[in-house]
Every structure is written in C-alpha cells, then in structure tokens.
Amino acid sequence: MKRMYFALLAGACWLSPGFPQAAANEAEFVSDPVVLHPDHSAAPPAPVRIASTDRPNMGGGFIEFLFGGGQGQAYQSQGEVYQPRSGYPQPAYQPQMMPQQGMAQPMMGEPVRPAFDPKYEKQVVEYDGRERVGTIVIDTPNKFLYLVEGNGKALRYGIGVGRPGFAWSGIKTISAKKEWPDWTPPAEMIARRPDLPRHMEGGPQNPLGARAMYLGSTLYRIHGSNEPWTIGTNVSSGCIRMRNEDVIDLYGRVNVGTRVVVI
16 A cells, blocks of 8 residues: 555656656657658758657657647658647648549530520510410520410520521421430431430430420420530521420420420
C-alpha cells in the first residue's frame, strides 16, 4: 500500500504547475523534425521545436496535443501523423490532394448549346383559323404547333421540323399514343446513318423523348426530344419534335383520333 501511495503522490507531483516547464525542457532535447520533399531531399529545419512523437515514456505528441488545446488539423506526411499546435507553421511539404468525387470537370471541345428562344414557350395566343376545337395545326415554316381551344384562342408550342427534303404537309389523325416509347430506326434512316442503334429502349436518352403520338399509318410522330436546343430548327427526318415538358402537356390534352393538319 505504501508503494502505491508514493507512486500516486509522484504522479500528482508530475502533473503539478511545474509540468509545462518540464515539458519545455523535454522539447529542448528533441531535434527539429525533418520534412521530406517529393524528391526525398531534406528541407531546411523548421524555425520552431515541437515535442517528439517517437521518444518512449516522454509524452511526445500527446503533450503537444494537450498544450495546444486539441487545436489544429491532422495531416499525414511520410507515414507519420502530426497534430500541429495552434500557431505553429505548417510543414513545407503537403500531401497532394485528390479531386473530390463527383466534381464536374470541363469537357474540352464540348459544343455550346444555343439558349432556348422564349417565343417557343408554351402560351395561349389568338387563333382565327377555320379548324374546329381540339384540332392540332402544325405550322411547319414558323415552327409552331397549335391546339385549337375555341373562342378565337389556341395553345401554341414551339417545335422542331423536318430538314430540307424531309418536310411534308397533309392531314392525319393520331393513331396511337405511347409513353417513353422505344425507338427502332427505319431501314431508310439506317442506310443514311449506319452508326445508329438498331433498337433503343425508352428512357431519358431515347431520341423520341417522354411521349409519342403516331400519325396515321406513317412513320411520322409528334414526340419529345432529349435535345431541347433543336426546337425552332429544321432538324428531323419528318417527325415533329417538342420539348419533353411540352409533349407531356399536349399528350394529356388529346386522344387517339385527334385531327392533325400539317401545313
């Protein structure tokens, strides 16, 4: 019991107010840490002294952490972990930081997409045509699709239409409607573009977009697009393109059998 008593008493004395001075004296016997650069050359010694982390039974890094109040951010260099005291200079060499996962990186050569022209936004406009309520009128030259509402009004959407040589006109009816349709390019298109897939499941990357309304027995459709910047241009092989949000809106307003007038 006496031996334990004297051991506890000695430990209490070691933690007495003279402890910081003892720690400072201990630090005086520790050589400056050597910081290695990537080429393994030694950097000039740091202008301050810190407690050693490799001397047994001397406190080392724990003393440094205790006097620093737990301040400072841990970093790793050459396999050793240091906890710098607040106010101490950082070592000359810092580990190279890796890019954060998910950070967007600029793509070299990526095309700049034109801004969407506000005139192609869905809007209610004046309509003085002869078509009855519920008819779709496609104005190919001006790239607009109208859904006649009556009382001299129509709902107007911006569209993309056929390239030169692929434009057409006539009267059709909606023969089928599909959500997120599959796409199977016709043989004529494959002949022009051998790089196209032979079949593509419906989804956000499908060129038919979110909805498709088939026109009669033809291969033409009113459909969405995963390329909204093409609205207002001559771009398709005869189909009528809409933005996905617009084709979803139109899809909910019309039924199979709806009359479609293409001019």
